[in-house]
Amino acid sequence: MAKKNWNPKIVAFVCNWCTYAGADLAGTSRLKYDANIRLLRVPCTGRIDTLFIVKAFEQGADCVLVSGCHPGDCHYDAGNYHARRRWIIFRELMSFLGIDDRRLQFSSVSAAEGVKWAKLINGLVDEIRSIDPFKEYQRLTS
C-alpha cells in the first residue's frame, strides 16, 4: 500500500534519569533507529500533564510516547506511577473519542536499556506507519 512509506510524526516525553539516559546509551552504542521521533526531556514522567499530550497531537503528532523508569525505580520515588495512572485514564478518554489507542503509548526504559530503546522506536514507527496519519484531531477542531 502506498501509505506504508510515509513518515509518521512521533513525540516522546521521556524522563531524564531513565529513558533519556537509555537513549543516550543507544547513541553511545551507535545503535540505529528510525529518525521519525522527537524527544522532549522532563525531569520525571510525573511532570507530564495530559495537556502536553493534547498539545502534541494538536501540533500534528501521529503518535505520542510516554517513557520513564521501571516500576519501583523512579528516581523521585513514585512519579512514574502518577504518570502511568494519568496515561491509563487519558487513553480511555481517547478510546471513547474514537481515537486509535495505539497512538498513545507507554513504556519503561531504564538507563541501561539502550538496545530496548532502539528496538522500541523501530517497532513503534512501523506500527504507526501501518495506520493512517492522525487526521481526526484536525477534524475535531475544525
Place this chain on the structure above:
Amino acid sequence: MAKIGVFICHCGENIARTIDVDEVTDEVEEMGGVVVSTDYKYVCSDPGQEMIKETIQKHDLSGVVVAACSPRMHENTFRRACSSAGLNPYLCEMANIREHCSWVHTDEEEATQKAIDMVRIMVEKAKRNTELEPIMVPVTKRALVIGGGIAGIQAALDIANTGHEVVLVEKTPSIGGHMAQLSETFPTLDCSQCILTPRMVEVAQHPNIKLYVYAEVAEVNGYIGNFDVKVRQRAKFVIDDICTGCGDCLEACEPRSIPSEFDVGLSKRTALYVPFPQAVPNKPVIDNETCKLFTIAAEEGREKLKRSDCGECYEACPTKPNSIDFTQKDEYIDEKVGAIVVATGFDVMETSEIAEYGYGKYEDVITGLQFERLASASGPTAGEIKRPSDGNTPENIVFIQCVGSRDQAKGISYCSKICCMYTAKHTMLYKHKVHDGQAYVFYMDIRAGGKNYEEFTRRAIEEDGAIYLRGRVSRIYKEKDVLMVKGFDTISGMPVEIAADMVVLATAMKASPKTNELAQMLGVSFDKYSFLSEAHPKLRPVETATAGVFLAGACQAPKDIPDAVSQASGAAAKVAALFSQDLYEREPVVASVDENTCVACFFCLEACPYGAIERKEIKDRDGNLIKTVSFANEAVCQGCGVCVSVCRSNSADLAGFTDEQMFASIEAIWEQIEEKDVA
C-alpha cells in the same frame, strides 16, 4: 526581546559526518530570537568555550543553546562557561544532536532535519528560561557504608580517617565478607585472613566507626547531605556489652546440624554461632530460625518460649548478669547521614543451577568458593583437600572455567573476571598440598590482565604442572566412585574424557540477593544482572545517578580485591570532598506555588514524594488568617514536577521545566512558532 546565541558543534566527525552542520547553522539563524548562529569543531574545548564567552559578551546574549552531545555529558561544562562570561548558567540549554541524532540515524537528510527541529525546540525553551541561583543546603558530615566486606571496610576506614563519623552496616554476624572465606589471594598467595583481619580489627576499634552487624538498612529517605536512614538491628539474643566472647555457650549449643553459610554448606554449625573464629565482633548470635527454643515454640503455635525446651547456652554463660537474652526484639535505629557508600558485594552461582554438571547432586562437584573453604586452614577440613563425599584425598581434580559466565544460554553474557586467576591459584594450592595430585583446567580463554597476573598463570602451568585444555565440558556424570568429565581439547582437536576425583566449577559471579530492593530504596539504577549502575562507565565509576550515593566493590560489577579496594578509596574520596564543605550546592530546579491562585486542595502535598510541600498561612496585617495555601520548600524539593501536573488550579510550576517552556517546546517541534514577545 530574546537574544539567543546558538553554537553548533561538529564534535569532530561524530556529528558532522551525518548532519549537514552548515545547513543547520543557516536554518537556525533564521529562527526568531536567534541573534547569533555559529558552528565549531569542538565546542567543549578551550577555544570553543572561549568563543562562547566572547560571543555572549559581544552580543549581550540573553540565552545560549549548544547543539552538541548529551546534556548529561556537558551541560555543566557549558553552564560554567556562561557563568564565567557573566550569563546566569541556567540560561544555557543543550540540544542533543549527537547521542539522539547523528549517532543513531543513517539518513543524512532526515538527521539534519531532526537536528534543526531539536535546536528549534531548545531555542524556544531557552527563550523562556529565568535566572536561577543554586540552593545551598547544610551537609551532615557522617557517612553510611552498606556492606562490611573488603570494599566496605576500606571505604569506612578511609572516611573515618578524614575525621568524619561512619556508620557501617553489615547483614551477617561479622564483617569480612567473601575475602574472609578465601584461603590465599592471587597473585601473591598471601594468606587472605592474615591481610584482612588487621583491617577488620581496625574497623572495630576505630573511634569514628559505628559498627552494626547482623543488621540491615530498612529505609532511606532524604537527599544528599541530608539522608534519614533507618537501620534494622536484628535481635541477636546476646547482649554484646556484657558478653565477653568466652565461647562457653558455643560449646553448649546443639545440635550442630545447620549448613554453615561461611563454609558454603561444607560443614555444619549450631543455632548459636560465630561465623568463623576470627569474626569481628567476636560475639555470637542466635539464629532464631533454627534455635530449638524458637522452632519448637513455632511448631506448637505459641509465642512464649519455654526454658524447658532448651536453654543450654543460658546455663553455660558465666557472666553476671547473663549475656543471653531471649526477650530481645528487632530494633529500628535512626541515623542521619550526608552520604551513602554501597558495598554490598557479590554471590556466586550455585552448582544446582547447572544441569550439564549434575544439578548440584554430585557432592564432589563444587564451586570455586567451596574449594577455597577446603583449602583454607580455618575450613571444614583444616586446609586439607578432601572429597566432600568420602573424605579421601583426590588424586586428580578437574577445574572448569566459565561455568555460567559468558554463556547466553544461562542468561549471563558477561565475564566474571576473577575465575581465570583463582582457578590458576587453586591448581597451585592443590599441588602444594597434594604433591602427586594432577590438576586439569578446561578453559575458553585466559584473562590475566592485572599486575603480575599473567606471570602467575604461567607459574601454575610451568612450575606446578597444571594441564590446561582449551575446550568446554559437555557433561559430567558419576560412574561408581569417580566423576566422568566429557570435554574437548580444541588445540589437539580431540575429545577428552577424564575420570575425576573432584570437579571444581568456576561459577559466575552474581550480584548479592536483595540488591534490587536496596537499589530501589536508594534510587539507584541497576542493570538486568542486578549490578548497580555507575553514573558514567568510563569517567564516573564510583558515583551513581543519585547524588550522594556512591558505589564500591563487586556490587557494581565483577572485580578482584585490588580493584574493589581502589574503588572503595575512590568512593571515600568523593565523600570526603562532599564533607569538605559546610554547605552543598543544589540544583535550583525546584517547584513553586503561586499563592494567589492556589485553591488549597493540597493534592500537591499528598503527591510530593519528599514531603516538600507545606501548608502556609496567609494572614492580614492584624494577624487574622485569610487563607492557607501550599508552599514548596526549596531546600527539600527534588524537582520532579509531580505537584505541577496534579495541581488543579495551574498554580504550581517547576523552574527549568515550566508549563510555558513545555508548551512552547511542543509547539516548536515541527515548525517555527509565532513570534510572541518574550520578555
